[in-house]
Amino acid sequence: MDSKNSFISDIKTYAEIMKLGVIKSDIELAIEDANTSNLSYEEFLYGLLQKECDIRNYNLTQSRIRTANFPYKKYLEDISIEDLPADAQLKLKHLSSLKFIKDGQNVIFSGNCGTGKTHIAIALGIKACLEGYKVLFTNVPLFITQLKELKSAKNLRCYQNKLSKYDLVILDEFGYISSDKEGAELLFTHISLRAGQKSTIITTNLSFDRWGEIFGDPVMTAAMTDRLTHKSYVVNMNGNSYRMKETKAWLNSLEN
Template sequence: MKKSAMSDTIYQYCREIRLPTIRECFQAQIQDATTRDLSYGAFLAELLQKEWDARQQTAQANRIRRAKFPYKKYLEDLSVRDLPEDAQRKYKQLKTLQFIEEGRNLILAGNPGTGKTHTAIGLGIKACEKGYTVWFTTVPLLINHMKECRSERTLRAFETRFKKYDLVIVDEMGYISFDKEGAELLFTHLSLRAGQKSTIITTNLSFERWGEIFQDPVMTAAMIDRLTYQAYLINMNGNSYRMKETKAWLAQQQLTDSSSATDLDSSQASETQ
């Protein structure tokens, strides 16, 4: 078989059995293997490794996309020393994602701007990279979605999906209160995961103030009991992490503006001379 015909045959087989990476790179790999005098086995192993790596990257990207993060925030972007003290102490442990493996909850509670959502998203993205299934939502969006599912009689299907995620991130607990129906739906669905799968909750309210949003003392007590049982509790009270970032950005802008003004003055002086 001529070389060109052989290449066409390999190309078509790769299309049929869905090996897109090998389809695109096999000719370059053949040339490289010839140059390096690789054995047939080594050549095949490297070729299959490329296909495997590409599929892993695609799967990882799909998990991150399906998680519905509002934006991408990575743990590596966090300034750990600017986090509240409790978060600093427990940061290394959280990074291991052991709490997901154990099916335990993580509750990040503290005043606004201290890095709760950034930490939650960062952990969520890392979980996606490690092969876990993740879903991000806010409390208002979750309640609205559950109400819509109930009205459309698709709530059971949603419950099944909700229970299966390795990690669900529920952001902004406490920013908005909700009615009795919303409270009951939230309680029911978060309870489905208790002791089975991990849930990250971010909240700006201490537990004794959760009654303000649930408006039912019995349900509030039951919710706190189920969510906090064997959970990782992180005290996120501290100086605003977001404000520090804003101040740093403003300082950088001032330096940039000052540098631009200096360059402009120098340019004008040169033209005058």
Template sequence: MSNIEQNETIERIKFLSKELKLPYTMGNIEDEIREANLEGNSIEIFLKEIFEKEYDLRKENGKKNRIRLAKFPYKKYIEDLVIEDLPEDARAKIKIFSTLEFIKTGQNIIFAGNPGTGKTHISIGLGIKACNAGYKVLFTTIPLLVNELKESRSQKTLRAFEAKFEKYDLIIADELGYISFDKEASELLFTYLSLRAGRKSTIITTNLSFERWDEIFKDPVMTAAMIDRLTHKSYIVNMNGNSYRLKETKQWLEEQ
């Protein structure tokens, strides 16, 4: 094959790679051909290696896309936690949660306790770990979720919202208890969190004990029903303890 023919062939491979969405091949085909020729690789070895690199790139891009689409407010990792600083109940269960078995079985986790003890950090860390494992995840706050539900109802798009909501393997609903809701908001939240109960996993963080949830929902019957649905076969984690966040801040200040 002449140099002209070879260059035309490579350009054709690049074009086809672009059309077929094979970014690694498109960007590295010349280097791969050169290396294969130097090592005397067969066509079978050449194809296997380039497909493996294409596969690895696609897997890595998939992880990044899932993390991006999950809408985490920031990145926190389970590996960054100082386990000894967590409340006792969290220390005892963090290894179990890290297996992500709760997602496979459709179980909920409710982190309940005073602010600054690591509830959101653990939740985001589990969410990122789930994204890397191939699960579809969404992070939202309870107030934001309520606003989205109300907007969907007013725009008559609740059915579409429901279909989207149900597709997530894991939803992290942060900050239950910071604001109370009117009757419409309470009913919507009850309905859509209940839809997932027993089938898909939800992580909820709250600064209130269950006895105080009626302060949020203003309806004792609905509150009791929501607690019953959300806690059935779920993990309830007592997050009362010393402020994990305050200790991190003090450590950071000491290092300055």
């Protein structure tokens, strides 16, 4: 093996040890391009490290999106703003800045079915992942079931610590299924732990005066409402069904 090939082999070995996958796979092509373009040592090294950094950041972002457990991907750019309820149109620009996450504020999307509550919540969650925030998406019935199982297995404290590390937790479908006393208490406890510190987004089809249907306890309902709404953004999502409009447009496209 000549000296040049020996150096390249050693570079690949060092890159593998240091987990620099781009440098390991692209070093020969990068050297060839540098020679062709007559790059300086500084330009060559800068370009190589920049590509390594870009790929690593991309992979980390995709990992955050994947582990957030979104049911599907929805981006803010995909949302037809003019079809949203008026209050959502008014507040979405500010919410999309994600300042509410930085400030540890909650967001509650409340309104009838099909108006875009879950779509907006997912879109905000994905943007948060793209900007480096750690996000968790789950629906409330599944979340309560998980908390009950963890409590039975005596692993609840460990999960509480894990939950506190998420910058944003999205709880979807609050109010679609009522909960028993144990489930309501567990939900109350875990939402309360984040209040005033980390952000939570809740989507619900119930107005606040009907939250008692979920908890079955007026004292707990009042406490939950107070903690969730304190310094939070409440978005009125009552309006025409966004989902129904999409369905009608799809059906019309089939006819044409």
